[in-house]
Each structure stands twice: as C-alpha cells, then as structure tokens.
Amino acid sequence: MDTARSIETKIDQDLIAKANAKLAGDLEHDYAALGKQLARQGIDIEQIAEKVARFGVAIPSWGVGTGGTRFGRFPGKGEPRHVFDKLEDCAVIHQLTGATPAVSLHFPWDEPDDAAALRAKGEALGLGFAAVNSNTFQDQKGQARSYKFGSLTHTDAAVREQAVAHNLHCIELGKKLGADEITVWIADGANFPGQQHTARAFERYIDALARIRAALPKTWRMMIEHKMYEPAFYATVNQDWGSSLLAAQTLGPQVFCLVDLGHHAPNVNIEMIVARLIHAGKLGGFHFNDSRYGDDDLDAGSINPFRLFLVFNELVDAEWRKVKGLKLSHMLDQSHNVTDPIESLMTSAVELQRAYAQALLVNRDGLDMLQTANDALGATMVLKRAFTADVSPIMAMARSRKGAAIDPVAVFRASGYRAGCAARRPAQQSSGGGIV
Numbered sequence: 083m084d085t086a087r088s089i090e091t092k093i094d095q096d097l098i099a100k101a102n103a104k105l106a107g108d109l110e111h112d113y114a115a116l117g118k119q120l121a122r123q124g125i126d127i128e129q130i131a132e133k134v135a136r137f138g139v140a141i142p143s144w145g146v147g148t149g150g151t152r153f154g155r156f157p158g159k160g161e162p163r164h165v166f167d168k169l170e171d172c173a174v175i176h177q178l179t180g181a182t183p184a185v186s187l188h189f190p191w192d193e194p195d196d197a198a199a200l201r202a203k204g205e206a207l208g209l210g211f212a213a214v215n216s217n218t219f220q221d222q223k224g225q226a227r228s229y230k231f232g233s234l235t236h237t238d239a240a241v242r243e244q245a246v247a248h249n250l251h252c253i254e255l256g257k258k259l260g261a262d263e264i265t266v267w268i269a270d271g272a273n274f275p276g277q278q279h280t281a282r283a284f285e286r287y288i289d290a291l292a293r294i295r296a297a298l299p300k301t302w303r304m305m306i307e308h309k310m311y312e313p314a315f316y317a318t319v320n321q322d323w324g325s326s327l328l329a330a331q332t333l334g335p336q337v338f339c340l341v342d343l344g345h346h347a348p349n350v351n352i353e354m355i356v357a358r359l360i361h362a363g364k365l366g367g368f369h370f371n372d373s374r375y376g377d378d379d380l381d382a383g384s385i386n387p388f389r390l391f392l393v394f395n396e397l398v399d400a401e402w403r404k405v406k407g408l409k410l411s412h413m414l415d416q417s418h419n420v421t422d423p424i425e426s427l428m429t430s431a432v433e434l435q436r437a438y439a440q441a442l443l444v445n446r447d448g449l450d451m452l453q454t455a456n457d458a459l460g461a462t463m464v465l466k467r468a469f470t471a472d473v474s475p476i477m478a479m480a481r482s483r484k485g486a487a488i489d490p491v492a493v494f495r496a497s498g499y500r501a502g503c504a505a506r507r508p509a510q511q512s513s514g515g516g517i518v
C-alpha cells in the first residue's frame with residue numbers, strides 16, 4: 083500500500099498484517115509449488131505476478147449500496163448515505179485487494195456540492211476517479227423535460243438539448259475530479275414496431291454525441307455503451323456492438339466502444355466482439371459482471387468464468403500480437419442484491435485478476451502452431467490447460483506484497499467494518515444511489 087503519502091485507511095493495517103502472517107507460510111509453499119509447475123512450461127511466475135499486481139479495475143460507486151430489482155430492494159446494514167460514504171467503502175475494497183485504485187462516479191447520483199472536497203477525499207483515501215457516467219435514463223426532480231421517450235435521440239430538440247447539457251455538466255465535474263473519460267449509456271429505444279424511426283433515431287444519436295464529443299478536452303475519451311434491451315423491449319438505439327462501432331467510427335478518434343458483458347443475448351460470443359472491436363481500434367473498456375439470462379449484473383466470474391477467461395484471452399492475445407494503441411478502462415458494473423456489496427466487489431476484482439493471470443499462462447506460440455496445423459483438439463486444450471491452472475497463489479502473493487489482505491473477505495469480516503458502518507450510518511432511506 084502506498085504509505086509514502088499517508089493514506090487514510092479504514093481497516094486497521096495491523097489486523098491485515100496479523101491475518102497475513104498466519105497465511106504467509108502456506109502461501110509461500112503454494113506459490114513456490116506453482117512456480118515450479120509453471121517453470122516446467124517455460125513460464126516465469128514472477129513475470130505473471132508483476133503483471134497481475136499492475137492490473138487495476140475501477141469500482142462503480144453505485145455498486146457499494148445494495149442493488150435491487152423492480153420487484154424490490156432489501157437494503158443491508160450500514161448502507162452508504164452519500165458519495166463520501168461510497169468513497170470510504172471503495173477505499174476498503176482497495177485496501178484489502180490492492181486491485182481497485184479508482185472509482186467510477188455516476189451523476190446526478192453522486193453529484194457533489196463541492197467537487198474539490200470530493201477530489202480531496204478521494205486523494206486522502208488513495209483513490210482516483212475513473213470514467214464519469216451521465217444519466218439521461220431517469221427524470222430528476224424539477225427537471226424541465228422528461229426522458230420518457232428518450233434523451234439524446236428524443237424527437238423533441240429541446241429534450242436532446244437538455245440531455246447534451248447534462249453530459250457537458252458531467253464532463254465539467256469530471257475535469258474537477260481529475261477524470262479523463264465519460265461513459266454514455268442511454269436507455270433510448272422503443273417498445274413497439276413503428277413507435278420510433280429506427281434510422282432517424284440513430285442519426286439523432288450520432289448528432290447529439292458529436293455535440294458532447296466537441297466539448298471533450300483533447301486528452302479525454304468518450305465511451306459509448308451498447309445494450310440489447312431494457313428498459314426498451316422492442317428496439318434500443320445503441321443495441322449492439324455493430325451500432326456502437328458505426329457510431330464510434332463516425333465520431334472519430336476520441337470515441338470508443340465500451341463492452342458491458344451483460345448487455346448481450348445469452349450465448350452471444352462476447353470474446354469475438356472484443357476481438358472485432360480491437361481489430362477496429364475502437365475497444366475502449368469494459369463493464370465487467372456476469373449473467374445467465376439478461377442484464378443480471380451478477381458478480382464477475384460467478385456464472386461463466388470460462389467466458390471471462392476467453393475475454394481476457396483476446397486481450398492478452400492482442401498484447402502478444404503487439405496491437406498498437408490499445409488502452410483499456412476496466413470497470414465493474416454490478417448490482418448486489420443479496421450479498422454484502424463490499425465482499426462481492428472484492429471477490430469480483432480478484433476474479434478478473436484470475437482470468438487475466440490464466441490468460442497470461444496461455445502458450446501462444448504453441449497455440450499458433452496448433453491453429454496453423456488445424457489441430458482443433460490440441461489448440462483448445464492449450465486454452466483449457468491455462469484456464470484450469472489454479473492461479474490463486476499468484477493473486478494472493480500480489481496482494482500480500484502490496485500490504486493488502488491474502489484473504490480479503492476474512493479480514494473484512496474480522497474487521498467489523500460493516501457493523502461500524504451500521505452504527506455510524508443510521509438506517510435511513512440510504513442514497514442507494516443506484517438502480518432500483
């Protein structure tokens with residue numbers, strides 16, 4: 083942990099050190115054993131551990147409060163009441179995993195009265211600010227015009243104007259917080275054939291995004307996020323990667339496609355989409371989560387870890403092919419309805435590290451030869467060998483070396499942080515600050 087500039091820590095660092103001391107011996111043993119096993123494959127475990135240690139994923143501010151569905155929300159104890167509470171919870175996740183150095187805020191859910199104070203709080207906690215997210219999929223109190231029938235693509239220019247202005251406001255806030263990206267997801271679409279002019283709505287989408295892009299500082303990126311359905315149930319304006327890519331290509335070098343894993347039909351080959359967007363030079367980042375049916379926003383790697391591995395396999399393959407200019411913003415985007423959000427976000431960050439570490443184990447030269455020789459089984463077994471390697475000692479060693487917890491969930495539970503929050507944060511209509 084970067085203790086040079088004393089970081090405000092929420093968990094007693096001694097508690098972490100004591101817990102790690104009990105596990106250190108076993109970890110050393112397991113790490114050494116895995117190191118020998120990998121060395122037999124010509125792999126240097128230290129190289130993998132360094133790369134894993136450098137891997138970071140941003141936490142969604144809206145993920146630290148309990149999520150819900152339209153059927154209900156069952157808040158847990160010590161819910162964050164406002165963005166400052168959320169930052170403290172995010173700091174706990176980073177202190178215990180060492181893998182989540184930044185927070186992705188959502189406006190107006192996290193609208194600060196004083197952006198400078200919020201930035202200072204983030205810095206005091208050792209957290210940066212990742213992509214800011216605009217919200218033109220809900221109507222706010224006192225809002226002049228409704229987004230019921232869309233926002234950036236609404237048929238009424240005044241509504242589009244209002245939505246563009248909100249995005250410009252998010253950019254201004256982001257600049258004050260030291261962020262350099264904005265993610266634009268809109269719910270715009272239709273529930274019935276004929277309700278919306280499919281082509282014109284897409285043209286309005288691109289026109290409005292061009293207005294937002296024009297306001298981007300030179301160093302900023304705008305990420306547009308496609309989604310197959312919900313809340314629109316017949317057509318969504320940016321419905322799939324093809325629509326998103328078309329828009330990003332039309333809008334130029336500062337606009338990229340963000341892939342939210344949950345925004346695809348079941349069984350869609352998402353790793354193929356990732357490869358295509360890399361090919362187009364338009365892959366900007368991810369909202370990681372997992373799902374079985376729709377946009378379930380479940381914990382990353384909890385339902386289909388092999389799919390997550392295959393996504394990271396495409397990212398590591400691009401690195402191996404020395405693809406130029408690939409800069410990826412990794413973020414989680416999950417809804418925690420039945421687990422402690424902090425525990426889910428910690429384990430999800432570790433599951434991303436696991437998929438990355440496994441993808442780093444793939445023998446790419448060997449795979450290349452087997453693919454060239456059309457040895458289908460040989461080739462797929464190369465991937466399966468990497469996926470079935472237990473790389474847990476690598477992630478645990480990376481955490482231990484950073485002063486984070488070898489077992490984050492165990493330390494979190496032993497710390498009594500949640501109970502402390504319950505005492506400090508009287509159960510009230512908490513911000514929740516998320517989707518209900």
Ligand code: LRH
Binds near residue numbers: 307309517
């Ligand atoms: C839409 C989405 C989008 C966010 C929202 C919280 O489903 O994935 O990224 O704005 O969730």
Ligand code: MN
Binds near residue numbers: 267307342369415
């Ligand atoms: Mn998302």
